[in-house]
Amino acid sequence: MTITPNVAGNLALNLRKFDLSGFDPLLKELYQHDKYTYQHSVRVGHYMQRLGERLSLSSDQLEEAYLVGLLHDIGKLRMDKKILQKRSMLSTQELELMRAHPKESVAILKDYNLPDIITNAILHHHENLNGTGYYAVEGANLSLYSKMIRIVDSYDAMTSNRAYRTALPIDAAVHELQNGEGAFFDHELLQKFIATCDYNKRK
Numbered sequence: 032m033t034i035t036p037n038v039a040g041n042l043a044l045n046l047r048k049f050d051l052s053g054f055d056p057l058l059k060e061l062y063q064h065d066k067y068t069y070q071h072s073v074r075v076g077h078y079m080q081r082l083g084e085r086l087s088l089s090s091d092q093l094e095e096a097y098l099v100g101l102l103h104d105i106g107k108l109r110m111d112k113k114i115l116q117k118r119s120m121l122s123t124q125e126l127e128l129m130r131a132h133p134k135e136s137v138a139i140l141k142d143y144n145l146p147d148i149i150t151n152a153i154l155h156h157h158e159n160l161n162g163t164g165y166y167a168v169e170g171a172n173l174s175l176y177s178k179m180i181r182i183v184d185s186y187d188a189m190t191s192n193r194a195y196r197t198a199l200p201i202d203a204a205v206h207e208l209q210n211g212e213g214a215f216f217d218h219e220l221l222q223k224f225i226a227t228c229d230y231n232k233r234k
């Protein structure tokens with residue numbers, strides 16, 4: 032799926048609670064900075080919506096979940112493109128910089144007056160249930176949206192072509208997610224998300 036900035040709104044729900052147009056400049060900037068991160072963000076928003084529907088979330092909650100997905104990596108705007116697009120393993124110092132991006136996302140979004148439930152999930156999108164994520168926040172302190180995005184963000188990263196590896200087929204990505212069930216990913220949410228994966232397509 033090739034995604035360009037002007038179609039983000041088309042992929043979104045018919046948003047009633049939030050006006051997406053306020054984020055257009057940021058999203059366009061992200062597209063210019065790192066096309067992969069932009070496209071990944073739109074897909075993750077789409078997966079958040081899909082999982083939210085499976086969880087029978089309200090329409091307001093679906094909008095919140097979509098925005099968490101769409102904006103979670105906006106902090107990568109402040110990261111050097113060379114690190115984002117590096118083909119080889121990141122150095123310890125580069126990894127430290129990478130770990131700052133959820134905090135940078137929240138910093139960039141500070142002026143947008145988003146509800147805490149959205150910004151907290153963005154801050155915690157790399158947290159594992161067992162407390163081994165970027166900021167060592169344990170599952171008991173993670174919100175529903177944080178646990179949702181941990182799954183769908185990982186799924187999209189695995190099923191996308193990157194500079195350093197080709198995309199995994201869906202069944203292999205699902206297998207990888209299952210390997211992290213309980214330690215990284217919430218059991219029930221993972222089952223619900225897997226049920227939405229279309230095994231007839233590569234992605």
Ligand SMILES: [Fe+2]
Pocket residue numbers: 103104132156157
């Ligand atoms: Fe991220």
